[in-house]
Amino acid sequence: MDRIPILRMGKFLLVTIQIDLYDRLATNLESDLIQAVNKTEARGVLIDISALSIVDSFMGRILGNIGSMAKIMDAETVVVGMQPAVAITLIELGLELKGVHTALNVEKGMDLLKDRIGEEPEETEDDENSTE
Amino acid sequence: MKIEKEQDVIPFRNRVKEYAVKIGMSLVNQTKLITAASELVRNMLKYAGGGTALIEVVSDNRNSGIRLLFEDRGPGIKDVDLAMKDGYSTGKSLGLGLPGARRLVNEFDIKSKPGEGTIVSILKWKNG
Amino acid sequence: MKQDISRLLQKKKKQLLEDWMNFQLKDAGLREDLMSNEELRTQSDELLDSLLKSLTSTNITDPQSADFEGVNEILAGISISRARQGYSPRETGTFIFSLKDAVLKTLQAELKDDPLALVDATLNMNKLMDSFGITTFETFIKGREEVILRQTDEIAEISTPVIRVWDGILALPIIGTLDSARTQIVMESLLEEIVESGSTIAILDISGVPAVDSLVAQHIIKTVAATRLMGAECIISGIRPEIAQTVVHLGIDLSNIVTKASLASALKYAFTMLKLEVKKSQREKAI
Numbered sequence: 001m002d003r004i005p006i007l008r009m010g011k012f013l014l015v016t017i018q019i020d021l022y023d024r025l026a027t028n029l030e031s032d033l034i035q036a037v038n039k040t041e042a043r044g045v046l047i048d049i050s051a052l053s054i055v056d057s058f059m060g061r062i063l064g065n066i067g068s069m070a071k072i073m074d075a076e077t078v079v080v081g082m083q084p085a086v087a088i089t090l091i092e093l094g095l096e097l098k099g100v101h102t103a104l105n106v107e108k109g110m111d112l113l114k115d116r117i118g119e120e121p122e123e124t125e126d127d128e129n130s131t132e
Numbered sequence: 133m134k135i136e137k138e139q140d141v142i143p144f145r146n147r148v149k150e151y152a153v154k155i156g157m158s159l160v161n162q163t164k165l166i167t168a169a170s171e172l173v174r175n176m177l178k179y180a181g182g183g184t185a186l187i188e189v190v191s192d193n194r195n196s197g198i199r200l201l202f203e204d205r206g207p208g209i210k211d212v213d214l215a216m217k218d219g220y221s222t223g224k225s226l227g228l229g230l231p232g233a234r235r236l237v238n239e240f241d242i243k244s245k246p247g248e249g250t251i252v253s254i255l256k257w258k259n260g
Numbered sequence: 261m262k263q264d265i266s267r268l269l270q271k272k273k274k275q276l277l278e279d280w281m282n283f284q285l286k287d288a289g290l291r292e293d294l295m296s297n298e299e300l301r302t303q304s305d306e307l308l309d310s311l312l313k314s315l316t317s318t319n320i321t322d323p324q325s326a327d328f329e330g331v332n333e334i335l336a337g338i339s340i341s342r343a344r345q346g347y348s349p350r351e352t353g354t355f356i357f358s359l360k361d362a363v364l365k366t367l368q369a370e371l372k373d374d375p376l377a378l379v380d381a382t383l384n385m386n387k388l389m390d391s392f393g394i395t396t397f398e399t400f401i402k403g404r405e406e407v408i409l410r411q412t413d414e415i416a417e418i419s420t421p422v423i424r425v426w427d428g429i430l431a432l433p434i435i436g437t438l439d440s441a442r443t444q445i446v447m448e449s450l451l452e453e454i455v456e457s458g459s460t461i462a463i464l465d466i467s468g469v470p471a472v473d474s475l476v477a478q479h480i481i482k483t484v485a486a487t488r489l490m491g492a493e494c495i496i497s498g499i500r501p502e503i504a505q506t507v508v509h510l511g512i513d514l515s516n517i518v519t520k521a522s523l524a525s526a527l528k529y530a531f532t533m534l535k536l537e538v539k540k541s542q543r544e545k546a547i
Contacts, residue, residue, distance in 0.1 A: 058171075080491060084447075085162070108460065
């Protein structure tokens with residue numbers, strides 16, 4: 001697998017990272033995602049890292065980069081589902097993931113994005129998240 | 133274990149994890165250890181083009197832990213003290229790799245000679 | 261001459277055991293509440309048996325000999341179990357030292373015609389028994405340390421309760437000093453609970469923390485940062501005036517952390533964040 005699939009959901013892009021990434025894969029993700037933001041004119045990016053057992057400084061930087069890059073393209077980034085152990089490790093490492101928002105899970109992340117963008121959700125919403 | 137390309141990093145992490153699980157290390161400490169290992173392996177790949185990593189289980193009276201030894205024959209580090217400072221990097225990174233890794237483990241030792249290579253040894257106890 | 265000692269003691273084993281028991285029973289520190297005489301006798305018998313079996317003419321002068329491993333093992337087992345049962349060091353020590361008395365008494369009785377051999381045997385047995393005594397204490401202390409360690413763990417666990425005060429709001433009162441080990445536990449249990457309960461707000465109440473220095477403050481800041489990474493907000497409450505003073509004097513920057521004086525005001529703030537309202541019930545008017 002060379003690429004992480006990027007799903008489009010209305011005005012949002014959804015990325016679920018299922019495997020531990022090696023560096024090139026992460027760099028690919030960064031450029032792919034930014035391309036996708038441009039192409040789809042997405043207003044929000046949601047990255048689910050609940051399956052990641054490790055986020056080191058490189059991965060942290062990629063996440064931060066995505067956040068900053070998306071920001072200047074007028075899209076908000078939410079990182080969701082971080083494992084407690086990962087959060088503690090990142091803090092010890094001295095990384096704070098500036099530039100991205102965080103949320104507990106996909107649902108809360110979606111709510112946050114909608115809040116940020118200040119728009120009503122699209123009709124094409126995922127079933128699970130239609131509790132608005 | 134030999135580390136020569138990026139793809140070697142993941143199996144190496146898994147190997148470290150196996151050992152950590154075997155001695156009953158807590159999840160948080162596992163994560164810290166593996167993250168530190170990941171930083172050091174990346175450094176090795178990036179600046180020295182690869183090297184070897186050694187995993188060993190150590191124990192004293194009632195505590196056990198894991199020691200990792202990274203050895204490369206790269207260009208070495210000119211000023212180790214400077215490299216250990218937060219935010220210092222010769223490459224294009226955050227400069228958190230070495231100092232961050234040190235914060236994540238219990239013992240950290242680095243020896244480097246310009247032109248000859250670098251040896252980093254880290255130790256993480258099961259508890260703490 | 262030496263050959264005699266081990267054999268001699270073996271022959272006198274019954275007598276030895278009786279003497280030993282008597283010495284132990286005579287001792288004021290005997291804990292009948294913790295162990296019956298029968299049990300004590302079995303223990304003593306087992307140890308004596310193993311000792312006499314491993315004792316030979318050659319290793320009598322060498323307390324470190326590997327032959328005594330079995331004896332040391334039994335002794336260690338007894339000491340550890342005694343440490344756990346709450347015996348005092350004196351009571352545990354008496355156990356092995358009264359055996360010495362018994363052995364010496366037997367030797368004295370048997371070798372009274374040969375003073376030279378007596379001195380020799382006494383000296384050797386003394387050394388041997390002292391070495392056993394040291395083993396006893398080493399393991400006794402080890403046993404005690406284990407007890408302490410377990411208690412520390414337990415205290416750490418009990419002292420960091422995470423309470424769900426409201427749907428989506430967690431409270432964590434911290435009582436006692438915050439060191440890095442404790443912070444680690446606090447952080448872990450808080451973050452795990454956040455994930456489990458899906459809470460978005462955590463209130464860290466530090467009114468029970470006696471002093472806040474820069475290190476403690478750093479730990480708190482770390483906890484808040486970690487909570488934020490998870491996607492939850494963290495409020496610090498219970499800032500006493502003294503704490504506010506030290507924090508400012510130390511030049512610690514808490515400005516990007518939400519701080520509240522009391523748990524109540526923190527809860528109020530949390531309600532506002534969740535867009536909840538607490539109202540007085542209107543029922544009385546309706547009636």
